[in-house]
Amino acid sequence: MSLKTKILLLLSSVILGVATIVATYSILHDKDQYEARMSDIYQSVRLNYEETLHDIVRFYVSRADANMKTEGVLNAFRSKNHDALYPLIAPRWEVMRQENPMLTIMQFHNADGTSLLRMHQPEVYGDPIASQRSMVAHIHREHKTVYGFEEGRQGLAFRILTPVIEDGVYLGAVEFGIEASYITDKINRYTGYQSFFMIQENNVGVLSGISNFLQIGDMLAINVSSKLLPLIESYKNQHQILENSVINYANQTYAMKAIIVNNYLNQPIGAVIFVQAVADFSNHVFQMIIATALITLVLIFILWMIVSRVYDTVAEKMSFQEAYNQTILDAIPSPVIVTDGHQLIAANKTFLAYFHYTNVAAFKREHQCVCEYFEEGDTEEYLLPMVNDQRWSEYISDHPYVHHKAKITIEGKTTIFEVKLSVLRFHQEKRYVVIFTDISSIQARSMTDPLTGVANRLHFTMVFQHTINMALRDQKTLGVIFFDIDHFKEVNDLYGHLIGDEALKHIAALVKQRLRKSDIIARWGGEEFIILLPDSSLEETLSVAEILRKTIELENFERVGRITCSFGVAALKNDESSEELLTRLDKLLYKAKESGRNRVVY
Incomplete structure (x- = not known):
C-alpha cells in the first residue's frame, strides 16, 4: 500500500x-x-389548566355574592321560600347561561341538607340532597367555599359551592356547575391542544350508564371526539396504563400529556388528556x-x-x-470559531453569515474577538469578555460543567447561544474551538407570558433574586412596582374574557413603552403586574409609577373606555429578603385598593 x-x-x-x-x-x-x-x-x-380553574372559581364566587345581594333574594333564601326565590333568580340565571352556555347547574341548598331550588330543574326541590352528595354535606359542615370535579345526573362537571352566611349564621349554600368541556375548550383556544377527560374506574358513579367508554388501564375516557377516537384507540393498543407519551399515528407524531383531575377533597379521581401534533x-x-x-x-x-x-x-x-x-x-450547522482567546483565527460559514462578513479577514478588520459582541444577561450564566478576572475562553475551559450562554444582538435582533468549548494544545500554544448553539426560541417561549408578551412569573422569579443580589453587592438602589387593574372582574363580566384579554395586552404594551431597556416587567398573575427598576431610588420609582398610572387612566380602551390601576411602590432595604420585599409590596397594593384605587402607595 x-x-x-x-x-x-x-x-x-x-x-x-x-x-x-x-x-x-x-x-x-x-x-x-x-x-x-x-x-x-x-x-x-398545566399552568393554563390551573389558571383556568382558579379563574372559574373566582368568577362564580363573585356571581354567587352578586345574586345574594339582589333585592329580596336573601329574605327568600332565609325563609326557604322556593316560589319567591325562583322568579328573583330566573332573569339572572338566563343572563349567566347566555354568557356561558356550558353553565348547566345553579342550585340553592338549605342548611338542613335539603334542596331549595334547582334553576335547571325548578320543579324538583325539598329532597335530602346532602345525604346523596358528599360535596354538599361537606360545605354544610365546614361553611367554606369548596370546588372540584364531581359526577352528577348532568354528567361530569366542575362544581363550585359557596356558603351563605348572615351575621355569623350559616343559612346554606349556592352551587354552580360547569360542563367539563368548557375547561378543555378554553385551554384549546389558548394552547392549541385538543383534550378529553378520563375517570378512574372505581370513581365512576352515575356516568356508568353511558356505553361509549374507552378504557385504558383503570381509567375510562369520556366524551372523546370522533376526530380523536382513532388516535386514542392507537394509544390504547400501545400502552397498558395512562402515561405521558409521544406516539405515531397516520404518518403524524402526537404528544399526549395527562394532568390529574381532583375532587373537592383534592383527591385524584381521573385526568384530563391533552393531545397535540408535534414534530x-x-x-x-x-x-x-x-x-x-x-x-x-x-x-x-x-x-x-x-x-x-x-x-x-x-x-x-x-x-x-x-x-x-x-x-x-x-x-457544522451552528456558528463555530477557532480562537486563541484574544482574537479570531478561523470561523465557519454559518458564523460569518450570522455576523454579515464574507470572510475572517473582513471580520478581523473591525473586530479582534467575538467577545466584543457579548452582552449582559439576567443571570450569571451569561458570558462577558472578562469573567471573574479571567478571559471568557479560559473561564469556560476551567468550568466545563457550568451551562455557559452568550447574548448577542445583530441589527436589533437578540439571540441567546449555548456556548461549548474544546481546547487544542500544541507545545505552549492553545487554541479554543467554540460552538454557539441558538437556544433563543426555546428560552423565549418558556420565559414569556403567552397573552401579554411580557416576562412571565417564572422568568421574574429567576431574575428577581439575582437582581437583588447585584444591587446589594454593588450597593445600588432597586425600585419595585406592583400594580393591579382596578375592577377588572367587572370588565370580564360586562364585556367578556376576550375583551378583557385585549385590555390586558393593551396595558402591558403601554407600560412596556414607558420603561427603560434595563427595566423588567412581568405578569404576576391574572390582572397583576410587577416591575423591577434597577439603579432607581424610591423617589424615581414613585415618579415612574405615577407616570404609568396617569398614562393608563388617560388611555381610551376599545369597548371598555376608561381603566385605572392601583400601585404599590417600594425600594429594596439593605437587610431585606426577596420574600419580605414581595410581602411589603403586596400590603402596599392592598392599601392602595382599600384607600380608593387609582393611586400610588409607597
Whole structure:
C-alpha cells in the first residue's frame, strides 16, 4: 500500500470519525432540546389548566355574592321560600347561561341538607340532597367555599359551592356547575391542544350508564371526539396504563400529556388528556444521519481528488490542510470559531453569515474577538469578555460543567447561544474551538407570558433574586412596582374574557413603552403586574409609577373606555429578603385598593 493511499485512508477515517462525533453530538443535543420543549409544553398546559380553574372559581364566587345581594333574594333564601326565590333568580340565571352556555347547574341548598331550588330543574326541590352528595354535606359542615370535579345526573362537571352566611349564621349554600368541556375548550383556544377527560374506574358513579367508554388501564375516557377516537384507540393498543407519551399515528407524531383531575377533597379521581401534533424526532434523526452521510461521502470524495492533485508539493499539502479544516467547520450547522482567546483565527460559514462578513479577514478588520459582541444577561450564566478576572475562553475551559450562554444582538435582533468549548494544545500554544448553539426560541417561549408578551412569573422569579443580589453587592438602589387593574372582574363580566384579554395586552404594551431597556416587567398573575427598576431610588420609582398610572387612566380602551390601576411602590432595604420585599409590596397594593384605587402607595 502506497504512502499516498495510506494518507488518503487515514484522512478519510478522520472525516468519518469527526462526522460521526458531530452527528452524535447534534442528535443528543437535539434530543435534549426536544425533551426540554416537551417539558415546556407540558408546564404551559398545566399552568393554563390551573389558571383556568382558579379563574372559574373566582368568577362564580363573585356571581354567587352578586345574586345574594339582589333585592329580596336573601329574605327568600332565609325563609326557604322556593316560589319567591325562583322568579328573583330566573332573569339572572338566563343572563349567566347566555354568557356561558356550558353553565348547566345553579342550585340553592338549605342548611338542613335539603334542596331549595334547582334553576335547571325548578320543579324538583325539598329532597335530602346532602345525604346523596358528599360535596354538599361537606360545605354544610365546614361553611367554606369548596370546588372540584364531581359526577352528577348532568354528567361530569366542575362544581363550585359557596356558603351563605348572615351575621355569623350559616343559612346554606349556592352551587354552580360547569360542563367539563368548557375547561378543555378554553385551554384549546389558548394552547392549541385538543383534550378529553378520563375517570378512574372505581370513581365512576352515575356516568356508568353511558356505553361509549374507552378504557385504558383503570381509567375510562369520556366524551372523546370522533376526530380523536382513532388516535386514542392507537394509544390504547400501545400502552397498558395512562402515561405521558409521544406516539405515531397516520404518518403524524402526537404528544399526549395527562394532568390529574381532583375532587373537592383534592383527591385524584381521573385526568384530563391533552393531545397535540408535534414534530417527529425519529424522522429528524433519520434525515440528519442521511445528510451527514451524504456530506461525509462528498467530503471524502473531494478529499481524494484534492490530495491526488496536491500530493507532489508541500505548498499544495498546506493548501489542502486549510481547505480540509474549513470544510469540517462549514459542515457544522451552528456558528463555530477557532480562537486563541484574544482574537479570531478561523470561523465557519454559518458564523460569518450570522455576523454579515464574507470572510475572517473582513471580520478581523473591525473586530479582534467575538467577545466584543457579548452582552449582559439576567443571570450569571451569561458570558462577558472578562469573567471573574479571567478571559471568557479560559473561564469556560476551567468550568466545563457550568451551562455557559452568550447574548448577542445583530441589527436589533437578540439571540441567546449555548456556548461549548474544546481546547487544542500544541507545545505552549492553545487554541479554543467554540460552538454557539441558538437556544433563543426555546428560552423565549418558556420565559414569556403567552397573552401579554411580557416576562412571565417564572422568568421574574429567576431574575428577581439575582437582581437583588447585584444591587446589594454593588450597593445600588432597586425600585419595585406592583400594580393591579382596578375592577377588572367587572370588565370580564360586562364585556367578556376576550375583551378583557385585549385590555390586558393593551396595558402591558403601554407600560412596556414607558420603561427603560434595563427595566423588567412581568405578569404576576391574572390582572397583576410587577416591575423591577434597577439603579432607581424610591423617589424615581414613585415618579415612574405615577407616570404609568396617569398614562393608563388617560388611555381610551376599545369597548371598555376608561381603566385605572392601583400601585404599590417600594425600594429594596439593605437587610431585606426577596420574600419580605414581595410581602411589603403586596400590603402596599392592598392599601392602595382599600384607600380608593387609582393611586400610588409607597
